[in-house]
Amino acid sequence: MKPVLLIDFGSTYTKVTAVDVDAPRLLGTANSYTTIETDINNGLKTALEKLEAKTGRLDFCARYACSSAAGGLRMLASGLVPELTAEAAKTASLGAGAKVLKTYSFKLNEDDADEIRELNPDIFLLVGGTDGGNTETIIHNAKVIADIGGDYPVILAGNRNAARTCARILEGREVHVTENVMPSFNVLNTEPVQKEIREVFLNRIIQAKGLSKAAELINGIMMPTPSAVMEAIRLLAEGTETQKGIGDLVAVDVGGATTDVYSVAEGLPDDPRTALRGIPEPYIKRTVEGDIGMRYSIRGIIEAAGLKKTAEIAGMREEQLSDIVDLFATHTDLLPFDEASQRADEALASMAVRVAMTRHAGRLSEIFGLGGLQLIQTGKNLLNVDQFIVTGGSLIHTEHTGRIASYGFFDEEDPGSLKPKQCTVLVDRSYIIAAMGLLSQYYPDAALTILKEELIKDDGTK
Amino acid sequence: MEKQKKTLVIGVIGADVHAVGNQILYHAFTDAGFNVINLGVMVSQEEFINAAIETNADAIVVSSLYGQGELDCRGLREKCDEAGLEHILLYVGGNIVIGKQPFEEVEKRFKAMGFDRSFPPGTPPEVDIAYLKQDLHVED
Numbered sequence: 001m002k003p004v005l006l007i008d009f010g011s012t013y014t015k016v017t018a019v020d021v022d023a024p025r026l027l028g029t030a031n032s033y034t035t036i037e038t039d040i041n042n043g044l045k046t047a048l049e050k051l052e053a054k055t056g057r058l059d060f061c062a063r064y065a066c067s068s069a070a071g072g073l074r075m076l077a078s079g080l081v082p083e084l085t086a087e088a089a090k091t092a093s094l095g096a097g098a099k100v101l102k103t104y105s106f107k108l109n110e111d112d113a114d115e116i117r118e119l120n121p122d123i124f125l126l127v128g129g130t131d132g133g134n135t136e137t138i139i140h141n142a143k144v145i146a147d148i149g150g151d152y153p154v155i156l157a158g159n160r161n162a163a164r165t166c167a168r169i170l171e172g173r174e175v176h177v178t179e180n181v182m183p184s185f186n187v188l189n190t191e192p193v194q195k196e197i198r199e200v201f202l203n204r205i206i207q208a209k210g211l212s213k214a215a216e217l218i219n220g221i222m223m224p225t226p227s228a229v230m231e232a233i234r235l236l237a238e239g240t241e242t243q244k245g246i247g248d249l250v251a252v253d254v255g256g257a258t259t260d261v262y263s264v265a266e267g268l269p270d271d272p273r274t275a276l277r278g279i280p281e282p283y284i285k286r287t288v289e290g291d292i293g294m295r296y297s298i299r300g301i302i303e304a305a306g307l308k309k310t311a312e313i314a315g316m317r318e319e320q321l322s323d324i325v326d327l328f329a330t331h332t333d334l335l336p337f338d339e340a341s342q343r344a345d346e347a348l349a350s351m352a353v354r355v356a357m358t359r360h361a362g363r364l365s366e367i368f369g370l371g372g373l374q375l376i377q378t379g380k381n382l383l384n385v386d387q388f389i390v391t392g393g394s395l396i397h398t399e400h401t402g403r404i405a406s407y408g409f410f411d412e413e414d415p416g417s418l419k420p421k422q423c424t425v426l427v428d429r430s431y432i433i434a435a436m437g438l439l440s441q442y443y444p445d446a447a448l449t450i451l452k453e454e455l456i457k458d459d460g461t462k
Numbered sequence: 463m464e465k466q467k468k469t470l471v472i473g474v475i476g477a478d479v480h481a482v483g484n485q486i487l488y489h490a491f492t493d494a495g496f497n498v499i500n501l502g503v504m505v506s507q508e509e510f511i512n513a514a515i516e517t518n519a520d521a522i523v524v525s526s527l528y529g530q531g532e533l534d535c536r537g538l539r540e541k542c543d544e545a546g547l548e549h550i551l552l553y554v555g556g557n558i559v560i561g562k563q564p565f566e567e568v569e570k571r572f573k574a575m576g577f578d579r580s581f582p583p584g585t586p587p588e589v590d591i592a593y594l595k596q597d598l599h600v601e602d
Contacts, residue, residue, distance in 0.1 A: 081512040132469070132497065134518040185499045186519050231505070275479075275504050366478050374479060374504065 001066055003027060003058045006046060006435035006441070007218065008225055009034055009211065011072070012256075014043040016051050017435035018058055024446035025046040026454055036069050040214045057402035063218040064438045068225035070209040072144035073097060073201055076121040078104040079329035080128035080137045085158065087279055089127045090183045092157075092190035094286045095225030096121070096197040099258075107137055108144040117148050122205050123197060124152060126166065129159030131183045142166035146173070153200050157181045157193040176200065187242050188280050198223065200415040215300075225434050226286065229253065229261060232437030233389070234284055240444045246452070248385045250360075250420060251406060251433075254352045254392035256295040256332060259362035261287050267380025274364070274375040281380045287360045294345070294351050294394045298325055314347035316340060321347070342398070349394040350407040357408035362418045377418070383410060385420040389455065391428035401427045402458035426455040468598045469519040471510055473501030474556075476534035480527035483556065487525065490587035496594070502576075507538045511545050520598050521551035523590070531558035532571065539576025551597055553590065555581030 002022040008015040014034045018027040019301040030050035035043035045401050052058060075098040077088030082105040090103045101119050104112055116124070124145055128138040138158040138237050145154060146169050153174035176199075179192040206212055206222050223231075229251075239245030248265040263285050267278065291300030302310060302325060311321040324344040328334055336342040362379025390396070391403050398404070405425045411417065432454055474484050481503050486555070488500045499513050510522050522542075526534060535554055542550055548598055554577045559568050565582045572580040579593055 081515050084512055084516050128516075130517045133519075134515060135518070182516070185513055252552075275502075277509075374477060376504065 003060050004439065005048075005060040005063040006411055006438045007063065007214075007432050008228070008438075009036075009040060009044075009067040009214065010225065011068055011071040014040075014047050015431065015435070016044070016047045017432050018051055018060075019023065019435075019439060019446065020448060021439070021443045021446040024443070024449050026430060026432060027451075028052065029432065029435075033239050034069050036210055038104055040069070040211060041217065044214060044217075048258065053427070062442065063452045064220065064442070065214060065218045066223045066225045066228040066434055066438050067206075067209075067211055068099075069211065070385075072099040073197075073205060073224045074225075075100050075125060075197075076102055076104070076116060076124045077125040077127065078108060078141050080106060080134055084186070084279060085127050085182050088188055088190070089125050091188070091279075091282060091285075092181050093125055093197065093285070094226075094288055095190055095282060096194040097224030097230065097231070098197060100288070104141075107140045113144050113148050116145070117150070120150060121152055123200055124154045125193065125197075126154055127158040127181050127193075129162065129180075130185050131160045131180050133159055135159050135162035135165070138162045139165055139169070142169040142228040146170050153204060155193060155196050155374045165168075168436055174204075182279075186279055188282065190282065196228070223438070226260065226288075228283060228434040228437035229260070230286060230437065231440050232433045232447070232451065233262050233449055234265060235436070235440045235444060236389075236455075240448055243445055243448050244247070245388055245448070246342065249389055250357070250382060250385050250408070250423075251389035251391070252353055252356060252395075252405070254356075254390075254395055255293055256393075257290075257297050259289045259292040259356040259392075260291075260357050261354050263360065263380060263382055263385065265380060265382060265385050267362060267382060269364075269375070269377045269381055270383065271375060274377050276377050278378045281362070285360070285380060287356070289356045289359060292356050293390075294348060294352065295328055295334075295349060297317040298329045298348065301348050301351050301355065303356045310347050310351050313350055316343065323455055334387060345394055345441075346398055346400055349398075350404045353390075353395075353404060354407040354411070357419050358414070358417050360377070364416050364418055379418070381418045382420050383418050386423050387426060388420060388423035389426045389428065389433075391431065391433055395426055396429050396431060401425065405458070425458045427458050428454070429456050430454050467495060467497040468521070468594070468600055469497040469499065469517050470521050470523055470594070471499045471501065471513045471517065471519045472523045472525070473505035473510060474503040474525045474527065475505055475507070475510070476526065476528070477504060477529055477530045478526055478534075479503045480525075480556075483527060484525050487523070487526075487587055487590070488589065491523075491594075494591045494595075495600070497508075507534075507541055510538070511541055511547065514547055514550060515545060519550065521553060521594060523594075524552070524554045525556045526554065526558050527556045529557055529560040531556065535572070535575060535577070551576070551594075552577045553579050553581070553594070555585055555590065557583050
């Protein structure tokens with residue numbers, strides 16, 4: 001036996017997962033409250049004690065960790081045109097596992113400056129202009145950031161003709177210059193900026209967030225938790241050199257504050273005559289809905305899906321649902337406590353999945369021109385994706401996971417939304433996806449075997 | 463991509479799917495030494511403007527082949543002004559209006575809409591190129 005420990009320092013819980021990479025199999029999981037205010041190792045120690053109470057004493061040969069504690073990797077980004085470089089900056093940051101607090105477009109004004117000062121991010125990503133294109137805006141924005149002060153690092157990934165000027169304006173600050181995130185019109189180049197974000201996270205953020213104490217006890221690769229999830233999903237879809245992956249998939253993580261959606265698929269139109277619009281879509285895409293979550297952002301679900309519709313699905317009167325929503329919103333650690341609150345929780349989770357999937361998936365629209373019907377696609381076509389992975393407390397601790405997940409599928413009432421038509425639902429019952437993403441960095445085959453073993457099929461009829 | 467090259471944003475406006483002429487223009491303009499951002503067919507006014515902002519373009523060259531050009535082009539100059547592209551050169555060409563109309567009148571109407579130059583059907587690319595070089599002060 002060769003036990004490996006995987007740790008996820010979450011904002012609320014520190015989750016530990018033990019695996020035997022020889023077998024390979026899952027040995028056990030446990031969690032405890034994250035203790036970032038005092039010493040992060042206290043929570044880890046408690047979680048470990050709980051784990052070993054179940055598994056017996058384990059002699060770990062390696063310990064790897066990821067973290068979303070202390071607010072996660074909080075980023076702000078500014079670009080030029082909202083649909084172009086600003087969108088590219090956001091896509092790149094989300095893909096690097098960041099929590100994007102806000103994305104600005106065009107020139108930053110005084111109100112923006114006040115807001116940036118207030119938000120005080122971990123990293124500011126400054127982009128804008130294609131190479132050889134607009135330099136005015138990024139230079140203006142560099143001045144605004146310089147004037148705001150603060151000691152967070154700035155990553156420059158805009159028009160290369162402005163890079164030196166911007167770096168000079170920001171002299172005295174930690175500045176990282178990298179390739180343009182959109183070097184020429186509508187071409188995405190996210191990898192260099194993502195590499196820079198990862199390095200800043202490793203070299204700086206871990207220190208700043210009081211995670212370095214833990215870093216001494218573990219063998220490393222601290223990455224933001226969403227990055228670990230993305231790594232697991234990539235592995236599951238693509239496989240390793242010796243083991244086949246399961247192919248294109250969608251994964252939804254409904255949390256307390258946000259809902260994350262991941263898709264692994266090219267997402268091109270079914271009909272080659274369809275015109276594609278918008279910036280190119282990444283093969284592995286992550287979107288985060290900051291207003292959709294089961295507790296802190298519960299009102300956002302109602303706002304997006306409507307009280308009437310949600311109450312209908314919950315099978316209760318609007319007033320009753322409204323009361324339960326109020327209760328969950330104020331008591332964010334409250335779990336469903338009776339039959340009605342369980343039904344409400346499931347209806348809210350269903351709507352969270354629907355809203356987040358609709359925003360993540362692409363859209364097909366029709367235009368009647370002189371040449372007849374013309375189809376236009378924006379975003380990713382996920383109609384043919386046939387595997388749907390779900391994770392997050394409200395979804396994995398109910399028997400009705402399949403039914404809740406099906407709200408993320410293609411919907412006759414909104415046929416333009418390119419959500420998956422028919423899917424096998426795979427449930428992350430043991431809550432191990434992030435841990436397997438971490439493990440995949442060292443033991444990809446073991447991680448894939450365990451993922452395939454532990455993701456449980458739900459046919460939706462239960 | 464040196465900045466000395468002048469940047470053009472080209473495309474076919476509206477619900478128009480005529481791709482061939484636009485492709486010819488792309489090659490002709492590129493060969494003539496321009497940095498060309500080709501948006502393809504079915505391009506909206508907003509897409510022309512967004513591309514011009516990011517690439518700091520010197521001119522937008524709009525094609526329209528299906529007769530609806532006058533409708534599609536209306537308001538483009540005003541939107542450019544709104545987006546801070548007050549000085550950008552606007553060209554339009556193709557079958558830009560329905561039916562046979564004297565081109566002088568068509569040209570006048572497009573001038574009033576803020577297009578610096580308009581070109582009738584069958585204009586060879588060399589003509590556009592000569593005007594572009596003249597208007598953008600490009601020396602051969």
